[in-house]
Amino acid sequence: MTRPNHDADAAVEIDTTGRATRGGQTPLRLPHRGVAYGNAGQRPGRRASPAALDHLRPRSATPPGTTGDRKVPRSHDRRGTTQPPGELVLAASQPLRVALLAPPTTTISPSSLELDQVRWLAEGLAERGHQVTLVGAGLDGLTATDAYAVIDTDPTGGQGASAEIIEGLHAEQAGKALERLGEVEVVGDHTSTGWQPAGGASLHTRTLQTSYRPLVGRLEPAPKRAGHLGWVAVSGHQQHTAPTMPWVGKIHPAIPIGEHKLCFTHTGPCVYLGPLTKRHGAALALTAAHTAGRPIVLAGTQPGATATAHSEVELRPRLGAGDALLEQAGRLERWDLLANSSCLVAPLHPAVPYSLEIIEPMAYGTPVVTTVGTVGAELVSHGVSGLVVDDPALLAKAISKAAGLDPQRVRAHAASHFDLPQMVAAYQRLFTRLAGAAAGGR
16 A cells, blocks of 8 residues: 655645646646634624724724724744744745635534634734734634734624524625725635625635535535635645645645643553544444454544434443543543543544644644545554554554554654644745736736
């Protein structure tokens, strides 16, 4: 079996004309920390009034607790993030005006790191000297200081609504916000629906879209808008499972590796961290751990009625001595589990495009056991940071072997591939090239 080749600096691909590359076209190749942990599941803020939306500006001094723009401080949970060798946080020689669109807080799982990715990216780009505005919904927990600007659309005013309605309203409000921001050189869109232009000024705004969700079977590969250049993949696996999407590059999401202390002893139970539903791998992980004679903790990441039903009917009755089932693990509980675990067992669903649940344990030096045909095979370096098996039936044997892996090498793999400065640098290079291409075309 051929193991995946891990490129520490994933090349970004873009056509200098601004067109997304497809199929066999040969593109120009370019050279590649968490706040929302503490804010996960927080209540959305107040509705952004029409008057507020009419006066949105990226650098206004709106008092805390009101809608509109706010400055975001340096994240409290970014302490001592490691810097890969040769990766320095340098000020931009030509600062860009960048807008980053975050998904509405109420539409993502409380344990999801989707919102973290956008906020960390905003902070990282601001540290490099760029003028950044983050547009999100339900961001009332942010305080006002001097880092980057924030526009909180909060389209439902804190009222209940379906995810589809909230996402649609957010797309409309985000378009209005971008229209009022004036000239934005690049929009990094991290929503699942895209944004809706509110006027002529934003129709041609150069936009790249990133999705952390499966795109297999997507009927509309990209918004039909002149400025939409295509999609940034979060993994090569995502590109492979959706080959017809207009991909313009690949950038792995990342975490602040330095905030997770390396542990040299991993004597705790195995851990499964993921959805506790039938289509995901909790049952496989439970079987593998029992076959290997090891206890396991099943920690859920997407609580809900479906997960509860599956847990109570299919999983909890099978728990053995030393096993545990947590429908949702809190931030500190999850970190303790991963830091002490003997290994993470991750038989991911093939449609999953990325797994930060795999990256977190490796930051502690905890090895990961996963399977081919999933993004786990891309994220785990076989024999270094974990073991990749061809068949789920071999997971038990891999669990037993994982104890022999060196925690320092496990962590080193995570630090060299999935630390935040690398992700920020990759987006900076891509955004800079796009802005340069736009300037050259005028």
